[in-house]
Amino acid sequence: MDIIDILDNKVKDKIKEKNELEEIIKGLKIEINEYKNNMDSLKKKNDFYKNELNLVLDDLDQVVKNIDI
Numbered sequence: 001m002d003i004i005d006i007l008d009n010k011v012k013d014k015i016k017e018k019n020e021l022e023e024i025i026k027g028l029k030i031e032i033n034e035y036k037n038n039m040d041s042l043k044k045k046n047d048f049y050k051n052e053l054n055l056v057l058d059d060l061d062q063v064v065k066n067i068d069i
Helices: 003-068
Strands: none
Touching: none
16 A cells, blocks of 8 residues: 555544534534424423413412402
């Protein structure tokens, strides 16, 4: 093997590694988007439950005030 063949093999190996890393990055980007969507969904649910809980607590507070009358 001469130096050209050695260098050619190294370049091919690096290109293969680069392609593999790009595929891993694509997969990670997809997972990040899925996690972002899940976080957005959970935030919406959290806000909804927070509002519902506040309404229930307000109603309970009003009932307690009416009992004292």
